[in-house]
Amino acid sequence: MINKLICTLVAATFTFGAHAQRSDGSTKSLVKAEEEFAASAAKDGVKSAFNAYSANDALVFRPNPVNAKTFYATQPDDKNLTWAPDYARVSRSGDWGFTSGGYTLDGETKTYGQYLSVWKANNGKWELVIDLGTTNHKPLHAAAPQFIEPKDYFKPKFGNAKQRAAEKDIIITTEKTLNATLKSYGVAAYGGFLNHDARVVFPGYEPVIGKDKIIAFYNSMVSKMSLRTVNADKSTGGDLAYTYGVAAIDYKTDLRESFNYVFIYERQADYSWNLIQQIYTPAER
Known part of the structure; x- marks a missing residue:
C-alpha cells in the first residue's frame, strides 16, 4: 500500500511538471510559465525555482554573466524575491520570447527593481536562458500589462x-x-x-x-x-x-x-x- 502511494505521488508530481512551463508558441503560454516560475520561487525558494526553470546553459547576470545553475548551486534557497511580468512577446516561430516587469526583494529594507528574462522553447516547454535585473526606487505608477501575441506563425522547414x-x-x-x-x-x-x-x-x-x-x-x-x-x-x-x-x-x-x-x-x-x-x-x- 505504501509503495503504491509513493508511486501515485511520483506520478502526480511528474504530471504536474509536464504541464508546467508548457509552450504552445503563444505569448500567453510564456506569461503562464513566468507566473509559475515566480510562484515556485515564493513556495520552494529562489534557488530551487531557477534550477527547475533554467536551461543547462542559461546565463544570469549577478552582476556579470554566469551560468545559472553554477551560480545558484552556492546560494541559499531564500523565499524573499517576488516578481510579475507586465510586458511579454514571443517570436512568430514560437521558439523564443521574452518577459519583463517589476520585482521586489525583501530584506532589512525592501529593494525594488525591473527584470528582463529571455526564454526558449525546448521539447514543448519554456526554459529560461537569460535573466538580469536592475534596481530602482519604489514604482510610482503601476505598469499596464502588455502581452503581445505573434501576428502569424512561420518557421522554416529547413535550416542548418x-x-x-x-x-x-x-x-x-x-x-x-x-x-x-x-x-x-x-x-x-x-x-x-x-x-x-x-x-x-x-x-x-x-x-x-x-x-x-x-x-x-x-x-x-x-x-x-x-x-x-x-x-x-x-x-x-x-x-x-x-x-x-x-x-x-x-x-x-x-x-x-x-x-x-x-x-x-x-x-x-x-x-x-x-x-x-x-x-x-x-x-x-
Whole structure:
C-alpha cells in the first residue's frame, strides 16, 4: 500500500511538471510559465525555482554573466524575491520570447527593481536562458500589462548551422553599425534604431517608454556610449533577436561607468532591425 502511494505521488508530481512551463508558441503560454516560475520561487525558494526553470546553459547576470545553475548551486534557497511580468512577446516561430516587469526583494529594507528574462522553447516547454535585473526606487505608477501575441506563425522547414550563423551575424553587424553611429553622432544615433514604443530599463529609474522619451532621457545625462557585443541570437521566425554585451557610458558629469546589457530587436517591414527593449545593469570589474 505504501509503495503504491509513493508511486501515485511520483506520478502526480511528474504530471504536474509536464504541464508546467508548457509552450504552445503563444505569448500567453510564456506569461503562464513566468507566473509559475515566480510562484515556485515564493513556495520552494529562489534557488530551487531557477534550477527547475533554467536551461543547462542559461546565463544570469549577478552582476556579470554566469551560468545559472553554477551560480545558484552556492546560494541559499531564500523565499524573499517576488516578481510579475507586465510586458511579454514571443517570436512568430514560437521558439523564443521574452518577459519583463517589476520585482521586489525583501530584506532589512525592501529593494525594488525591473527584470528582463529571455526564454526558449525546448521539447514543448519554456526554459529560461537569460535573466538580469536592475534596481530602482519604489514604482510610482503601476505598469499596464502588455502581452503581445505573434501576428502569424512561420518557421522554416529547413535550416542548418551555417544559415543560423549567418543570421546571427546579421544581428551582430546591426549592433556594430549602431555602435559606429554612436561614436559619430552620440546618443542621438538611437533615433535611427528605436521603435516608437521601445522601452529602456536603466538603474535608478522606472522604465522609459517611447522613442522620444528615450532619446530625451539619454540626452539628459549621457555624453558618450560605446557597445561591445558579446553574443547574439535570432529567432528562426526571423522577427525577433537579442544581443548582450558591455556598454561603457560617459556621463555629462565627467563620470564613466560600465554596464552589462541585453537588447531586444524586432525586424521591420524593410528588413532593418529596431530596438524594442534595452536593459542595463552595473558591471563588476
